[in-house]
Amino acid sequence: MLGPQTHLVTRYLDLLSQSQRVTATNIANADTPGYRTRQLEFGAALRAALDNPAAKSATEQASVRELGTLPVKNDGNDVVLERELQQLSETGIRFSHALLMLKGGLKAVRDAIHEGR
Amino acid sequence: MGLYDTLGVGASGLAAQRARVEALTENIANSETTRTPQGGPYQRRRVVFESAPAAQSFGAVLSRARSRIDGRALEGVRVARLEFETAAPEMRFEPDHPDADKAGYVAYPGFNPIEDMVDLTASVRSYQANLAVIDAVRQMINATIDVTR
Secondary structure (H helix, E strand, O other): OOHHHHHHHHHHHHHHHHHHHHHHHHHHOOOOOOOOOEEEOHHHHHHHHHHOOOOOOOOOOOOEEEOOOOOOOOOOOOOOHHHHHHHHHHHHHHHHHHHHHHHHHHHHHHHHHHHOO | OOHHHHHHHHHHHHHHHHHHHHHHHHHHHOOOOOOOOOOOOOOOEEEEEEEEEOOOOHHHHHHHHHHOOOOOOOEEEEEEEEEEOOOOOEEEEOOOOOOOOOOOEEEEOOOOHHHHHHHHHHHHHHHHHHHHHHHHHHHHHHHHHHHOO
């Protein structure tokens, strides 16, 4: 009833919350010796969902890899707090936009139910 | 959704940074302490962090037990150990001091508390970043609940 778009938005929201989790891990470990910045394979996971919208992949974990491009500090840690904070707010904004889309889809259904009375 | 678990990751960061701030405060307060229960001048403490699974919500534990996937644990942070720095003490000539040795020298801690002040600033910044995580995730959870209204 809600169509494949809603499924995609749901998958997108799920990936965003997983991405937020990775960012939270990076920030929590900003002072951990030897820790390297991690990143979610966001694009690949979203592409998989786009290619096969019917697949039951909505709850699957996307893979996480170490970024490996940032300068490493003396203690073997390469977390850049500013980068993580930017990721944090960017993901938050994307999340609220996606929620708006989801809300729009749900509202259409809800209106149809109410008008039918 | 793992949003509640992400809150746990942020909370682990807050706890770890607070432990670091406590150690740093202790160092600054004791930068002139010449007498300790172990004997000798105060030794600087240093908190070392390590990655560790964050406390998970009941739901996460339950769903993993059910589906047997997701072997990758959430990683928060915790205090791995407390290290005592063994820098050579700074000897000051104060013959009237009760802790003076026979030659009249007193052993003061040999570290620079300014370094701890700098560390303190960095630690507070990390604490704030973890707070920002918790706030962002809280907003995401609230917005998600709002969708059903």
